[in-house]
Amino acid sequence: ACNPLWRGPVPSIPLSSIAKGVSGSDVVVLSNFVNDGRNALYAPHGCFGGPAIPDFMNTTGITVDSLLRTIRAIHAEDPGVVVLVLARYYDALPDLQVDSKSISQIDDLNAAIREGIAGEPNTYWVDSVFPTGVVVFQSLNSGHANCRGDKIMAANVIEAMFQRKVLSTGFDLGNETCLAAADCSALGLPCCQRSASCYVDRSGVCAPYGPGLQ
Incomplete structure (x- = not known):
């Protein structure tokens, strides 16, 4: 992260270690680019290589380069790993x-990144659309999804794994009009x-799913 306060005390993990660590996996989900645009807007210094900090959309070139280096390092170790790149979700009120x-704006950002990694072997994009009018973010950190948002992302990842034959069985999912259904x-x-x-509760009945405690 450009902002040192966002990095915390944990040292960065070398890309080579990531690639070796996931070798032999059936699938890897990458969602590490979500703060690239925010770095450009909120970083306290010109950490993008000089005083000229790019705008929100111009960060897509940085994101695509980072994703491609990560994906290619993973596939250099194990070309059989399915890489799923999870889209950035919308901002919170x-x-x-x-x-x-x-x-x-975020649809445009996701489209640019999706286009930038298109054609990369054994690599697939996973959409992450959140509904409007529904509480889908945490109260503890409003920039992060709550359990409802996590449910949406998990279902999308499982659907992608089923479509790419990583899983033999998937969910029977309705279309996006169902996202806001209550x-x-x-x-x-x-x-x-x-x-x-x-x-769907343990008895097989469709029941309300709350926003969680945070």
């Missing part, structure tokens, strides 16, 4: 719902499993 003003008792199984606000 103070009420812990999606900031609709951020949607267009009338849980009226939902069918596929829409319930896609919804941020519902889940």
Whole structure:
């Protein structure tokens, strides 16, 4: 991270160690680029190679370069590892719902990154769309997804693994219109499993799924 305060006391892990560490895995999920745009906006110094700090969209070139180096290092160790790159989700409002003003910009950012890694062998993009009008962020750290947001991302990753034949069985998921659905008792199984606000309980019934305690 450009901001030393965001790095914390834990030293950076060399890329070679990451690649060796995941060798032999069936799948690896990369989501480490989510703060690249924020670094450009909030870093206290010109840590991008000089005094000219790029704007939000110009950070996509840095992100793509970083992702490609990571992906290629992983595949140099083990070309059979499926790499899934998880999209950045939208920004949060103070009420812990999606900031609709951020949607267009982050959609453009994700599209640029997706295009930048397109064609990389055994590498796939995973969308991460959050619904508006639903509390999907933590109260402890509003920039991070709560359990509802995590549920959406986990379902998307599982769906991607099933589509790429990493898993033999996947979820029966409704389309994106189900993400904001909250009338849980009226939902069918596929829409319930896609919804941020519902889940299938142990008895097989679609039940409300809360935002968690933080």
